[in-house]
Amino acid sequence: MRALTARLPILGWLPRYQQRDLNGDLTAGLTVAAMLIPQGMAYAMLAGMPPEAGLYASTVPLVLYALIGTSRQLAVGPVAIMSLLTASAIAPLAEEGTARYVELAALLAVMVAVIHFVLGALKAGWVVNFLSHPVLVGYTAAAAIIIGTSQVKHLLGITMPSSEGWIETVTELVRHLGEVNWTTVAVGVAAIALLVGLKRWKRTFPSALAVVALTTGAVQLLSLEDRGVKVLGEIPSDLPMLAVPSFDSSVVGSLLPAALVITLAGFMESIAIAKVFARKNRYEVDANQELIGLGSANLGAGFFGGFPVTGGFSRTAVNAQAGARTPLASLITVAIILVALVLLTPYLESLPSATLGAIVVVAVASLVDWREARHIAHVNRADLVPMAVAFVATLALGIELGIGVAVVTSLGLLFLRLMKPHTAVLGRIAGTHAYRNVDRFPTAERIPGVTAIRLDTSVNFVNVAFVKRRLTELVAEEGDVDTVVIDFTGVNDLDASGDQALHEILDELTERGVDVHLATVKGPVRDVMMRSGLWQRLGRHVHLDVDAAMESVARHEPRLEAAELVPPTSVIRSFRSVSA
């Protein structure tokens, strides 16, 4: 039963559902629906899909996530970046507005679902670790700018084809500036002003729905269509229907990179926001079960006329704020959207595209987070590089290639740091047993002829060359040294290349008449040294800590040595699997 509940979390919360949770779930469900109806259509437009597809994507996927997902507040559905990625993946393969385009979006959603399932089965939720926080901040800002730019044509009432890259879009916009329809601009500006104003006034107010109602009414009352304001036109009053996506192996290959990026970017956004509200409400989300839940949601999107979906940041925040206690809130949202699909769609015929454009622009504006970017740059200057690369590469190379370049850059920088680790010459802080970097603590005490060096890195094949050179350089710089104490507190790991390098360092320093001592060798490193014979070779030159080493060196007599502290072999053996 527990295993089943882990797979189908609804069996956990539904039987124990309490009356007092219903109030919050009902309010939250209504509030999110009021937000999701306009946003769903707006993001559908961004994805190049007909408006009703955005509503379809807000029904079955939400039900499936409510059954299978582990977050109680997460609001699943179309989100901005996923919609943009969908458009950029399908636009080269089919023309917007055609049946083929809708078909490919469904196929893409199924592929995204399959990738979610594969990652979940491999328990590979950790792959999102490759997307660092700075990369995400840079990427999200660039994506928001690309999305915002893509909506400018709707806000200006310009007719132009979608272009490949951001720079091309900007160029096209400038070329078409003469064709601006000022009535459309007025509608767009009014919509933006209302959205921003209403949001400031009260965050849970259904501002988008209000703006949709107001601008649709204005178009009809003032016959703005005659003055060139573009509207959505007829929207079918159908419920989402099961439609098995056609598997077309010739396009699967070209959709695959996009499907991977959509999965990673979507899962990353979703799991981050799910974790925030899990902690606030004191429960756990399971990353691998989330992969299954979001995968199912995308499968639902693929089979019921939608496009890729995930857990969205802003709607989840509103859902939680409005009092959502369980996934029942999402089921209520779905019920309202189904009603809207039947009853509301006839009235949306006169909804201006500019209004949807305004909704998208206002939604993504907050994704450009300058404050966070400044904070990151201040905390760790080195993180500026991946953040800037993510931003520039995404703008210049596009939303798919940009994230790849940024990930490779941040992994490369991580290697550079591994390759050129920090080292320090140590002295004793007077009156303590503690040793610190003499460059930072100039009053730290040293013993003449003895150099204590701290190695702030694991020693492995990527940095053995650097470590060897740095150690011999440090000894040479110090001048008249007859004893070197190497502090191993920072050496967390040692591989065969590193072990060989330590043997060679020992050879070299011994040849120069320098006595080498080690201090504070950790268990996993000690295991490697014992198997390679380095531990035995060093014998009583391995000390408990730097203080013990320095005392032993100064007195020329060993105190209590680490070599005597090796636990019995049986203990090592029994714990090797645990802590090796």
Place this chain on the structure above:
Amino acid sequence: MRALTARLPILGWLPRYQQRDLNGDLTAGLTVAAMLIPQGMAYAMLAGMPPEAGLYASTVPLVLYALIGTSRQLAVGPVAIMSLLTASAIAPLAEEGTARYVELAALLAVMVAVIHFVLGALKAGWVVNFLSHPVLVGYTAAAAIIIGTSQVKHLLGITMPSSEGWIETVTELVRHLGEVNWTTVAVGVAAIALLVGLKRWKRTFPSALAVVALTTGAVQLLSLEDRGVKVLGEIPSDLPMLAVPSFDSSVVGSLLPAALVITLAGFMESIAIAKVFARKNRYEVDANQELIGLGSANLGAGFFGGFPVTGGFSRTAVNAQAGARTPLASLITVAIILVALVLLTPYLESLPSATLGAIVVVAVASLVDWREARHIAHVNRADLVPMAVAFVATLALGIELGIGVAVVTSLGLLFLRLMKPHTAVLGRIAGTHAYRNVDRFPTAERIPGVTAIRLDTSVNFVNVAFVKRRLTELVAEEGDVDTVVIDFTGVNDLDASGDQALHEILDELTERGVDVHLATVKGPVRDVMMRSGLWQRLGRHVHLDVDAAMESVARHEPRLEAAELVPPTSVIRSFRSVSA
């Protein structure tokens, strides 16, 4: 002048040349020449080149390296793996024995030279760090097996085309087993027995030259050619001539991957052996100048009828053992080879291919280093995986793709280790100030309600998720904990993602009513914490070391705290560039 000497090291050693070095250089030069004449021809055959190309590759390249290289013992010339890589790169583009083949080999050598120069100009000698010791052991063994297998047809007297992969070569050999020429087998076996025997007897004896003389004589005296023993045939008595390689942009692209692998594998072998003898003879080799030196050698090979060259392991060892003191030894080698090209080639007409095959097989046999492989597996079991992958991938996928797969595997494993770091719960070793893993030292003393945890990793974007989970799990496992002391001795680096994660861990543990203390925070990590505000937030909860933290927690009164030990801002600022 010093800058010039660094660029042209011959200006450093030649003016100061001493009479007493001449004896050693002369002996070494002669010995290496006696080895290089047969080996050069054998490796030329392996590379699919005419025998004289191996001798050409042993002239101008050696002179250029003697002028520019920084090793005084390194013996440059054709080596086994480079020759095999050359053959596998060119065979798909041209037929062996044609002028086109020779032309492409020259172009390949020039490309290898250019890559050396580019790496040298970028001071990127460190790229070889990506080839770990275990990967090299596995790769070299597989390459040796491929090389050995490729020579079997010469030893059996079989005529068959060169095949693409190792498995295909083995299959072809089996198919042709009926065509074995037993006289050739006898010559081959005798040659191998002599080579092994003479080598065991005296390492510097010119065994290869002796075997060449003996088998060539035997062929002529016993008319073995009539019994089907294949011989080299006529070799032109020409000196190497300048021939500008034709730049063919259509093949540069297909040769590029091979040129990259040849450069990396060659430089790796060369720099490793150069460093060994530099240390033995107490001088320095400069990795970036070596790139220039070896690049020049390859340029010489490309312009004077050769193929890619590098510093070889076995000839360098013999050179040093025979007493080489300066690069003059190599110049003497060249002089002898030039004489041999003119006077000796007519006598080599009857040299059996089987003899050259035997020379190659014996030379590469020692490259399969089972002892080292067993040692690596014993020292660090985790290194078995990249070693095995390098071995199997090279045999199965070929000598170029194999090394790529192995490098990616070892980088991936490094990430896995970074992603799932080691942690330990600490206790005090009785009678000391030192704290150790309680799993390994079960008698270590603990304070009830206080958990000291050592984090054996830098905290960055690849492992933040793991670190967060592990820390909260450890606290939960421990049960009734009101204080956690996190030992930061192993935290060598902290990025913005890691800093954010620490804030969140602090939030979470504080919410659960757990008091968090940090101990032994290093300078570079402290800098990040101070800029993010984490340091200020922790205040007097940061301690000099675990001992100080535990004492402070036990007494509920702070002793001397690390927070008071922060050096003045001016000191931090002035040293940030040095040690940040």
